[in-house]
Amino acid sequence: MGTFIPNTKEEQLKMLNEIGYKDFDDLFKVIPDEAKVKGDLDLPDGLSEIEVSKKVEGLAAKNTIFRSIFRGAGAYNHYVPSAVDAIANKEEFVTAYTPYQAEISQGILQSIFEYQTMIAEITGMDIANASMYDGASAAAEACWMCKDRRHSTFYVSDAIDERILTVINTYSFGRGSKVVVIPTKDGVTDKDALAKALADDNEAACFLMQYPNFYGIIEDAEELCKITHDGGAKFIMYCHPLALGALKSPGELGADIAVGEGQPLGLGLEFGGPYLGFLSTRQENMRQIPGRLIGETVDTRGDRGFVLTIQAREQHIRREKASSNICSNEAWCALRAGIYLATIGPQGYEQVAELCSSKAHYMADELEKIGMKRCFEGEFWNEFATTCPDADKLLAALEEKGILGGLKLCCGCCEGDCDTDCILWCCTELNSKEDIDEVIAIAKEVF
Amino acid sequence: MNFPAELKYSKDDEWVRYDGDDAYVGITDYAQSELGDLVFVNFPEVGDEVTAGEPLGDVESVKAVADVFSPVTGVVLEINEDLLDDASLINSDPYGSWFIKVGSISETDDLMSADEYAEYRGQ
Amino acid sequence: MKLIFEKSIPGRGQDIFPACDVPVKLPEAPLREKKAHLPEISENEMGRHYTALAKRAHGVNDGFYPLGSCTMKHNPRIDEKMASLPGFTKLHPLQPASTVPGAHELIDELEKFLCEITGMAGVTFQPAAGAHGEFTGLLMIKAYHTDRGDTERNEIIVPDAAHGTNPASATMAGYKTIVIKSNENGTVDIDDLKAHLGPKTAGLMLTNPNTVGLFDPNIMEITRLVHEAGGLCYYDGANLNAVVGIVRPADIGFDVIHMNLHKSFATPHGGGGPGSGPCAYKDFLAPFAPGLVCKDGKNYERAEKSIGNMTGFYGNFLVMVKAYTYLLTIGKDIHTVAQNAVLNANYMQEKLKDIYPIAFDTTCMHEFVIGLDPIYRATHVSALDVAKALLDYGIHPPTIYFPLIVHEALMIEPTETETKETLDEAITAFREIYEKIKNAPETVQMAPQTTPVLRLDDTKAAREPHLRFDFD
Secondary structure, three states: OOOOOOOOHHHHHHHHHHOOOOOHHHHHHHOOHHHEOOOOOOOOEOOOHHHHHHHHHHHHHOOOOOOEEOOOOOOOOOOOOHHHHHHHOOHHHHOOOOOOOHHHOHHHHHHHHHHHHHHHHHHOOOEEOOOEOOHHHHHHHHHHHOOOOOOOEEEEEOOOOHHHHHHHHHHHHHHOOEEEEEOEEOOEEOHHHHHHHHHOOOOEEEEEEEEOOOOOEOOOHHHHHHHHHHOOOEEEEEEOOOHHHOEOOHHHHOOOEEEEEOOOOOOOOHHHOOOOEEEEEOHHHHHHOOOOOEEEEEEOOOOEEEEEOOHHHOHHHHHHHOOOOOOOOOHHHHHHHHHHHHHHHHHHHHHHHHHHHHHHHHHHHHHHHOOOOEOOOOOEOOEEEEEEOOHHHHHHHHHHOOEEOOEEEOOOOOOOOOOOEEEEEEOOOOOOHHHHHHHHHHHHHHO | OOOOOOOEEOOOOEEEEEEOOEEEEEEOHHHHHHHOOEEEEEOOOOOOEEOOOOEEEEEEEOOOEEEEEOOEEEEEEEEOHHHHHOOHHHHHOOOOOOOEEEEEEEEEOOOEOHHHHHHHOOO | OOOHHHHOOOOOOOOOOOOOOOOOOOOOOOEOOOOOOOOOOOHHHHHHHHHHHHHOOOOOOOOOOOEOOOOOOOOOHHHHHHHOOHHHHOOOOOOOHHHOHHHHHHHHHHHHHHHHHHOOOEEEOOOOOHHHHHHHHHHHHHHHHHHOOOOOOOEEEEEOOOOOHHHHHHHHOOOEEEEEOEOOOOOEOHHHHHHHOOOOEEEEEEOOOOOOOOOOOOHHHHHHHHHHOOOEEEEEEOOHHHOOOOEOHHHHOOOEEEEOOOOOOOOOOOOOOOOOOOEEEOHHHHHHOOOEEEOOOOOEEEOOOOOOOOOOOOOOHHHHHHHHHHHHHHEHHHHHHHHHHHHHHHHHHHHHOOOOOEOOOOOOOOOEEEEOHHHHHHHOOOHHHHHHHHHOOOOOOOEEOOOOOOOOEEEEOOOOOOOHHHHHHHHHHHHHHHHHHHHOHHHHHOOOOOOOOOOEOHHHHHHOOOOOOOOO
């Protein structure tokens, strides 16, 4: 019963007749009968807006909203400033498409140019693209940027999120590239193993690490970068964008490409998407970049303006030889990231990184006091793994109180050295001391 | 349109200038004018083999990309790095803007003289 | 107008974060030395900045947007409202499956709807956009052939009129693209197809209706021939809006398809994304589907021979909420969408064809293509010029220079949500521009004149790439 078609049946018939068709059957006779559906589809009757609202709100109500969240592992519960929703939801931003016609799309183009600048700034790199689907797919595309005729093996640290590795493997299944996982030692990439692997392979294209890694540990990126470059490969850092408010940036560390999940920059948890893949690199890799790029230019009056540029890399021009097939991206999510970074500014950017770090360290200390020791010694920022006598029991007790505890790690984080469960905890600026103390209190009750 | 008499021309609008046993290859005035403002070139690498009638690389304009075909079979001795910095040279000086220098030439496409090429392109 | 960085004044800013209520502790690791330049701006100034940007953008809500192949239809407000419910936006993707039954129910229901619409057996929501869906579908085809030990098949057949994403996706999937010609009617040349089918054929990618807006009358024969050669048929669902509820891709011989939820199912395009490109497949491809799926309300499972994952979690969930809301609203009347989309396109085509050359002058589907080449040759007014002239009428131009098989192409897709009056106004604009082409072509070549900037120098942008603001 719901419809968004403005013309009435009478108007439609009039239009049909005016252009020489009797009715819709007559109009659709260009489709062979054998190709057509017979009768109606087996779909429910359409609903009014009120009925639809009730039904969908009913589904939303069945889900549990945790009031306190200590789980990260790829999706982070950060504060989204009010301005982000208010601005991003402007209809002009929501209902536009890719800015193919620059003169009528300067608002979209400039917002992305500003986003590109901000991503380049936070990662310390020269240039960034207009966005990718999410962090994992951006990582897969970054590996592909490093492939050329002589370099085809992708090396990846085993300390990255398994989800990222899965996507890299899936992408690589297509073009038949080799992905080699470098093992970890004490929760960090085994440097010797990396150096040896690269030394034995003159076709190494890249090495990808996560920063901080999946277990929350800040690896020695400078050394890994050096080993990678000595091995003739490119160095890719998969970064948490807010960690870079405190930690040395990929640019400062010598990385060739920085990628990551932009979700912490003003996007909600959203049950996994839409998120935002960001990708930045050094100037010399400009033509290997996948996806849209916005560039500055001038109009016929000499006034500044922005356009989609260096498009000959892309699928609509280069077709089977394109650097990627990406067309639609996550522009609106990039807009949110831009608004977020403009809202918090340089001070807020440092402050949020400090808050996450401080809370995580406080929580780690408190957990240690009750016997839940950290699994690894390495320094961390917002996430850390601890032992736990019975993870299921603790997480269930927390869930009962409306708290989403850390993620139970089911395999290998302690390399078999401990016989208890492990939990990967995450703190953000949204976890107050009171919230953390509550978790500790519940844990004390449970054990 | 300008088609220097000392050059040879291919049907795919490349020119060849022999230098002893080696050859310089570029695209003709006709080709550059059809393609419009060029913004980038993609070259093979020195040491690569190129094959007569096969693409040796391509040229990019703002909204198109066109293969550049090699008129000869041989080995790339040199590439013109100036064009990597400034592809507009191809528009302003197509015959000064050689793309690659090829040696060890084993095969050559049927090439035309300047007059034949001018006629072929109806100029 | 100024960039946000040019409005930044040191020391200004907004207070968002609270004071630290635990001992301050930074990691004992190398810390950042070079600060990131980010804007220092008040909320008021920032709000005005983005409002000014919004005024310099054109969305469907600003005016007619007949961008061919992109289906810029109205985005219902209720869809947005439902997607902003905290019961969806505040869900952590890794919270226990037992705490998100509503989300899973929604995904399951949407899968059922899309299976019914396409005739397929299952749907994966992993792909984040149409091109991503193509890549997914091709990887599933590859996994299928590989699983059968049929490893010689390394070619994907793509018509010359196809979207650029098709050959690009084929390359990403490790396939060689074999391009086949369109015939004089603008549809697949059966003889050329036959000539290229063989033991190396992994599959065919086809958009139907195709990119010139025509439904291929030989579709049943085409898919039969591909199957006989041992290949699979991939349906690029970019143009599904033309036939939704009228033709089901599975019924006409396709094995796997992607849909663009941001086109056919009315979710907004967001200035370039996010979209969602779910892939629907026949039963025999189900073992290869990517992603973790929860069917029992407790555990996430992966298909037996899954190709892996295309995105980190479950795809663009909130976009799925919007498409689900849309489908609940329309229900079984979904065919009326295709009807009015096709009517609107034919109405415009009919009212313009006396002056503008139509590339293939026959009943079109949801879009049609003007081939401006004869006019360009006579007047030097190009498709680009006509597009720019439309800007002065407040109309977003059609897709231009695509498909590649039509010279000086203008590809017009009005969509079903436009009124007859809007179409008539656009027709009048096109006709006025035609008069200008005849009488004062230079005015068309100088257009636009009313936009915030005039024509921009694309060549300069590409020759001297300037991709970010320079702070020094």
